[in-house]
Amino acid sequence: MALRTIELWGSEVLRREADEIEQVDDEVRTLIGDMFETMYQAEGVGLAAPQIGISLRVIVVDVHDEVTQPFALINPRLVEASPELEKGEEGCLSIPGLTAVVERAAHVVVEGLDRDGQPLRIAGAGLLGRCLQHEIDHLNGVLFVDKVSPLQRNMLTRKWKKRR
Numbered sequence: 001m002a003l004r005t006i007e008l009w010g011s012e013v014l015r016r017e018a019d020e021i022e023q024v025d026d027e028v029r030t031l032i033g034d035m036f037e038t039m040y041q042a043e044g045v046g047l048a049a050p051q052i053g054i055s056l057r058v059i060v061v062d063v064h065d066e067v068t069q070p071f072a073l074i075n076p077r078l079v080e081a082s083p084e085l086e087k088g089e090e091g092c093l094s095i096p097g098l099t100a101v102v103e104r105a106a107h108v109v110v111e112g113l114d115r116d117g118q119p120l121r122i123a124g125a126g127l128l129g130r131c132l133q134h135e136i137d138h139l140n141g142v143l144f145v146d147k148v149s150p151l152q153r154n155m156l157t158r159k160w161k162k163r164r
């Protein structure tokens with residue numbers, strides 16, 4: 001496994017629509033290993049492949065709760081999203097130091113493939129549900145700063161520019 005560099009807000013790859021994985025092979029499993037290592041080193045709870053500059057549909061998640069084991073999901077699809085919404089504070093390893101309150105579906109179901117290419121279905125609420133939606137957004141070139149009011153986005157943009 002190897003530590004990869006995390007792409008930051010402003011990087012073009014974060015805005016791209018990531019490609020589907022066609023075959024779950026050792027190359028993909030190596031990528032997943034690297035993603036876990038990079039996520040843990042950065043003390044994150046989720047990471048999407050575009051965040052390490054790889055425009056492929058892979059996410060890894062570890063929300064550190066007792067029931068959900070860490071998992072990787074390949075070609076994840078949101079198959080259910082509750083009509084009830086929930087607000088919660090969010091950050092992103094690609095936008096370190098900034099957070100915002102983001103409204104998302106309170107409960108979601110996501111389907112994809114695991115690292116062996118087997119179907120995997122994850123249902124989540126709370127932090128897990130939020131994390132799944134946040135990471136899938138990354139695969140579509142969407143960042144949490146896109147999901148707040150224009151006023152708030154301006155504020156976040158200003159703070160980010162000051163920091164860089």
Ligand code: NI
Nearest residue numbers: 091092093094
């Ligand atoms: Ni993120």
